[in-house]
Amino acid sequence: MSSIVVKGLTKHFKQNTALDNISLNIKGTYGLLGPNGAGKTTLIRTIATLLPISKGQITYGKISWEDSKEVRRRIGYLPQHFSMYQNIKMIECLNHLAILKGVIDKKHRTEELEKIIHQVNLYDHKDKKIKQLSGGMLRRVGIAQALIGNPEILIVDEPTAGLDIEERVRFRSLLRSIGKNRIVIISTHIVEDLELACDNIGVLKNGKVLAEGKRENISNFADGKIWEVQVAMDEIESLGNNFTIISSKQINNNYTVRLLSDKQPLNTANLVEPRLEDGYLALIRNDEIEAS
Numbered sequence: 001m002s003s004i005v006v007k008g009l010t011k012h013f014k015q016n017t018a019l020d021n022i023s024l025n026i027k028g029t030y031g032l033l034g035p036n037g038a039g040k041t042t043l044i045r046t047i048a049t050l051l052p053i054s055k056g057q058i059t060y061g062k063i064s065w066e067d068s069k070e071v072r073r074r075i076g077y078l079p080q081h082f083s084m085y086q087n088i089k090m091i092e093c094l095n096h097l098a099i100l101k102g103v104i105d106k107k108h109r110t111e112e113l114e115k116i117i118h119q120v121n122l123y124d125h126k127d128k129k130i131k132q133l134s135g136g137m138l139r140r141v142g143i144a145q146a147l148i149g150n151p152e153i154l155i156v157d158e159p160t161a162g163l164d165i166e167e168r169v170r171f172r173s174l175l176r177s178i179g180k181n182r183i184v185i186i187s188t189h190i191v192e193d194l195e196l197a198c199d200n201i202g203v204l205k206n207g208k209v210l211a212e213g214k215r216e217n218i219s220n221f222a223d224g225k226i227w228e229v230q231v232a233m234d235e236i237e238s239l240g241n242n243f244t245i246i247s248s249k250q251i252n253n254n255y256t257v258r259l260l261s262d263k264q265p266l267n268t269a270n271l272v273e274p275r276l277e278d279g280y281l282a283l284i285r286n287d288e289i290e291a292s
């Protein structure tokens, strides 16, 4: 499978630089991670051909983004804010979108939609009106419409925003299964979304690429810097003043605190294996130190 190669992409909105000369190699299930305003949506919308390229280039095998018609045939897109007509049945809605996408033959369309709604686990709800669906179901309808035409590239922007924990977990494994035979780009600022769903990660901040690589390579940015220590509740505040606390968990009267520090924070602290979230935090913190 080819990768999407982004080279020297730059995007300005008047004085605001949303993307600053970024280069990426997007393959497999690929997570775009970055804080608010990093440039994720701008990049995603550019890859989806919704924003023009003024500087830089994007290619996929022999296909260049200059030929937006060729690119669009290969892309399915679920935007951050996805909504549909509230008063029609979900299956009718998908049928309508399939016609708009050019799946004209009725038999073929019916078969394809049936396959897709099974794939996204919505078959039992196909006759419900859109307004009767939960947030998670609606996101899955969003994926269903993006899968029409069996695109080689699927792009999803903030896929789990507004979903409860159970729906999130379900949605991540759905993305994982869909990504087996195509490129799936997932943009998010929720690290857990990528921990399970993605093999490759690009980290953006302020329109720049901070790092790109396999998930474990990103985790390794925090190698030797993640500590776990047990403290009493009143010690947490002073720890927080001196170190970056990643998480804390109450166990009986004590707390197990996970924190980021270049040096052993307390004699009782143990070094632990970094996760993706830790590597991401280490990258962001390094960038802040360098910028100050």
Ligand SMILES: Nc1ncnc2c1ncn2[C@@H]1O[C@H](COP(=O)(O)OP(=O)(O)OP(=O)(O)O)[C@@H](O)[C@H]1O
Pocket (backbone or CB within 6 Å): 013, 016, 017, 018, 034, 035, 036, 037, 038, 039, 040, 041, 042, 043, 189
């Ligand atoms: N249409 C626009 N006009 C002006 N500035 C814009 C526009 N779209 C994005 N920007 C700016 O470009 C930068 C990148 O925004 P973008 O939405 O791509 O970031 P993001 O990583 O998706 O953030 P979020 O996670 O908050 O959605 C921000 O500073 C934003 O204010």
